[in-house]
Amino acid sequence: MTVQDLPTLNVGLNALASIFLLSGWWAIKVKKISLHKKFMLMAFTTSSCFLASYLYYHFNVKFVTTYEGEGIWRYVYYTILFTHIPAATFSVPPVFLALWHGLKGNFAKHTRITRWLLPLWLYVSVTGIIVYFMLYVF
DSSP: OOGGGHHHHHHHHHHHHHHHHHHHHHHHHTTOHHHHHHHHHHHHHHHHHHHHHHHHHHHHSOOOOOOOOOTHHHHHHHHHHHHHHHHHHHHHHHHHHHHHHHHHTOHHHHHHHHHHHHHHHHHHHHHHHHHHIIIIIO
């Protein structure tokens, strides 16, 4: 695997994180707490691997986020990108807080954070996939 392969790895990690997040949400809704914990730890691990790979890639390759498309798709791309970046940045500390409170059994605090963190984390994962496809596939 070369550094040029990392965007494809990263989109796969983002997709897995999205699946694990949705699976974790489902598990807690049906009161399968142990399964919820496993899915959320997998989402955290997958997202952490993504972040490490993403940073490695961008420290070793020209930072490419320029969209070559035209027309309305250019506006769509930059709207997604410029909402994705701050959402990704601001979601990191709450992820650690939610993980901490969940593992320590502080479920009231964990739930208070995750009520808004889950949609944000999902947004970051899904828009990351969209950005990949707009940059590298379409």
